[in-house]
Amino acid sequence: MKVFKLLGKKATRFGFGEALVELGEKNDKIVVLGADVTTSVLTSFFRDRFPERFFSIGIAEQNATTIAVGLALSGKIPFFASYSAFSAFRNADQLRISVCYNNANVKIGGGHSGITVGADGATHQSLEELALLRTLPNMTVVVPCDYLETKKATHSIAEIYGPAFIRFGRAPLPYFTTEDTPFTLGRAEIFREGKDVAIIACGTMVWEALIAAEELQKRKGISAKVINNHTIKPIDIKTIVESARECGAVVTAEEHQVHGGLGSAIAEVLAKNYPVPIEFVGMPDRFGLSGEPEELLEYFGLTWRQIYSSALKVIERRDYKSGSNHIYRKINEIVSFSDELL
Amino acid sequence: MTTKIEFEQFTFENRARTPEEFADIAKELRRDVIKSLYLARSGHSGGSLGTADIFAVLFFGAVMRYDPTNPNWNERDRFVLSAGHICPILYASLARAGFFPVEELRTLRKLGSRLQGHPGIDMELPGLETSVASLGQGISIAVGMAINDKYLDKNERRVFALTGDGELQEGSVWEAAMAAAHYKLDNLCWIVDNNDCQIDGRVHDVMSIYPLDKKFEAFNFFVIEIDGHNFSEILSAFQTFHQNHKNKIGKPTVIIAKTKMGFPISFMNDSYEWHGIPPNEQQMIQALSELL
Numbered sequence: 001m002k003v004f005k006l007l008g009k010k011a012t013r014f015g016f017g018e019a020l021v022e023l024g025e026k027n028d029k030i031v032v033l034g035a036d037v038t039t040s041v042l043t044s045f046f047r048d049r050f051p052e053r054f055f056s057i058g059i060a061e062q063n064a065t066t067i068a069v070g071l072a073l074s075g076k077i078p079f080f081a082s083y084s085a086f087s088a089f090r091n092a093d094q095l096r097i098s099v100c101y102n103n104a105n106v107k108i109g110g111g112h113s114g115i116t117v118g119a120d121g122a123t124h125q126s127l128e129e130l131a132l133l134r135t136l137p138n139m140t141v142v143v144p145c146d147y148l149e150t151k152k153a154t155h156s157i158a159e160i161y162g163p164a165f166i167r168f169g170r171a172p173l174p175y176f177t178t179e180d181t182p183f184t185l186g187r188a189e190i191f192r193e194g195k196d197v198a199i200i201a202c203g204t205m206v207w208e209a210l211i212a213a214e215e216l217q218k219r220k221g222i223s224a225k226v227i228n229n230h231t232i233k234p235i236d237i238k239t240i241v242e243s244a245r246e247c248g249a250v251v252t253a254e255e256h257q258v259h260g261g262l263g264s265a266i267a268e269v270l271a272k273n274y275p276v277p278i279e280f281v282g283m284p285d286r287f288g289l290s291g292e293p294e295e296l297l298e299y300f301g302l303t304w305r306q307i308y309s310s311a312l313k314v315i316e317r318r319d320y321k322s323g324s325n326h327i328y329r330k331i332n333e334i335v336s337f338s339d340e341l342l
Numbered sequence: 343m344t345t346k347i348e349f350e351q352f353t354f355e356n357r358a359r360t361p362e363e364f365a366d367i368a369k370e371l372r373r374d375v376i377k378s379l380y381l382a383r384s385g386h387s388g389g390s391l392g393t394a395d396i397f398a399v400l401f402f403g404a405v406m407r408y409d410p411t412n413p414n415w416n417e418r419d420r421f422v423l424s425a426g427h428i429c430p431i432l433y434a435s436l437a438r439a440g441f442f443p444v445e446e447l448r449t450l451r452k453l454g455s456r457l458q459g460h461p462g463i464d465m466e467l468p469g470l471e472t473s474v475a476s477l478g479q480g481i482s483i484a485v486g487m488a489i490n491d492k493y494l495d496k497n498e499r500r501v502f503a504l505t506g507d508g509e510l511q512e513g514s515v516w517e518a519a520m521a522a523a524h525y526k527l528d529n530l531c532w533i534v535d536n537n538d539c540q541i542d543g544r545v546h547d548v549m550s551i552y553p554l555d556k557k558f559e560a561f562n563f564f565v566i567e568i569d570g571h572n573f574s575e576i577l578s579a580f581q582t583f584h585q586n587h588k589n590k591i592g593k594p595t596v597i598i599a600k601t602k603m604g605f606p607i608s609f610m611n612d613s614y615e616w617h618g619i620p621p622n623e624q625q626m627i628q629a630l631s632e633l634l
């Protein structure tokens with residue numbers, strides 16, 4: 001089994017910015033649109049390298065999205081990136097009708113996503129866009145787990161035809177995948193084998209899931225499978241159902257509202273194919289706050305600790321269903337443990 | 343952090359003043375902005391400093407009616423900061439007006455603070471009228487308030503709103519402009535912070551919004567262009583708006599204020615690089631020494 005080690009900290013936006021330049025070298029159909037925040041989402045790398053294929057549209061995300069459609073319908077592969085709140089929400093109607101209904105080959109970059117954008121506060125902490133994007137026919141939705149995977153994913157969405165969204169962030173966060181780590185759009189990767197509970201995560205929560213699995217093993221002898229479900233749409237039904245079948249209990253974890261994102265996607269798959277108890281780790285249906293990224297992850301319960309206690313809880317629910325008589329002892333154990341943690 | 347930061351504990355009255363009297367107020371507001379951004383270690387210095395002269399007149403020159411002891415007074419004028427990112431200057435103004443303790447300015451952008459990185463109404467900060475941050479939306483909210491006051495509640499209240507100039511690139515801003523003129527909102531005073539700076543560079547390079555005066559004229563606004571660092575011009579622009587409102591001219595007023603980002607701090611003045619960063623310790627000390 002591959003063991004992931006912490007290699008350092010780097011913001012995923014660098015993966016996006018660097019990949020765009022590599023793509024630009026390979027393919028002269030790649031064009032990039034900017035909406036004033038190019039130095040934040042690092043489309044500035046592309047702008048500086050290929051100024052003739054970069055178009056500044058100003059702070060006009062709706063216009064940029066639809067201009068991208070015009071370019072796509074003229075045979076180009078336009079990338080438009082801004083903060084996720086603006087490139088994947090403010091322009092919802094444009095995404096729905098002009099991008100997706102046209103099945104236009106437009107690629108959307110959603111930077112500064114999630115709670116980890118930090119001190120800018122609730123208005124900038126995009127925690128809802130996956131719910132929106134997931135419902136759009138034709139749209140591919142990718143949430144890579146670290147810097148290098150963001151780079152690979154950016155290449156991958158350029159290679160497929162059709163609308164695609166890639167999510168990345170501002171804060172320097174753990175990176176741990178290597179060139180050898182497999183990445184295929186639409187295929188969830190098992191990052192750690194396990195049989196007692198399956199933790200299905202995306203983005204920043206994948207690293208937290210790996211830590212939770214380690215702690216579950218160390219403290220409780222629980223063997224947790226960790227799945228990096230980077231592609232939210234189209235979702236990898238096979239891997240998810242097999243894992244649920246094997247473990248009988250699932251925890252989902254994402255830096256997104258608990259409603260509508262990865263957790264909901266997994267629940268849909270399992271409700272239809274193989275219902276098992278699920279616990280959801282995510283933003284608890286509320287707006288964020290200003291603060292430091294790591295402080296906010298703690299505050300809103302988006303760390304390995306919540307994944308850990310959710311794993312205990314979901315195993316409990318599974319065993320209760322299957323009539324295990326250890327139930328009462330176990331419940332007490334969980335309650336005291338999670339109290340101490342939370 | 344080595345330097346101890348103190349906030350002088352006093353407030354300013356909102357009353358008729360001569361232009362000269364605003365200089366000290368603006369200076370104090372700028373000092374507050376510098377200190378709170380330094381403590382926050384992130385945030386938007388440029389626009390917050392560049393608009394301080396306008397805020398000094400707007401909040402402390404009997405331009406707006408408000409009562410800090412009764413923030414929800416139902417005859418107050420309302421102010422909407424459509425360019426939500428420059429909230430440090432709004433927070434400084436509200437604190438110096440007495441809406442909340444000046445000391446609270448040191449909590450800017452910290453976990454649990456009422457002074458969010460971008461204004462959030464959920465924190466119940468006295469004096470804050472609305473959450474803002476997604477550029478272009480505040481001005482439409484202001485239009486909605488003005489429609490309410492003119493046509494539904496039929497009162498004498500006025501609505502003031504400030505947008506950036508990069509912000510004018512949002513198409514919805516011009517939908518707001520169209521509606522404001524269509525509904526003859528002479529109770530609306532729209533201030534444009536025309537510093538020609540935004541994140542990526544000069545507004546005229548990123549996406550030109552010019553000619554601005556002619557655009558607003560074509561939209562049927564009463565247009566006033568001023569030097570946004572000249573207190574006489576700022577004051578008389580607001581007085582003209584008061585007249586327009588009193589005389590029911592049937593047009594919204596726009597004040598296009600030519601400003602300099604970061605003004606008057608030597609190392610920030612007129613440079614877009616200061617749009618979204620705070621001063622470090624040395625810069626903070628330098629900036630405060632220029633504001634004595």
Ligand SMILES: Cc1ncc(C[n+]2csc(CCOP(=O)(O)OP(=O)(O)O)c2C)c(N)n1
Nearest residue numbers: 036086389475476477506507508509539540
């Ligand atoms: C809809 C939207 N898009 C992007 C942003 C990110 N953003 C914040 S401030 C800013 C630049 C604003 O420029 P301007 O209005 O000229 O303000 P100034 O730079 O003068 O402070 C941008 C793009 C935002 N807040 N809202």
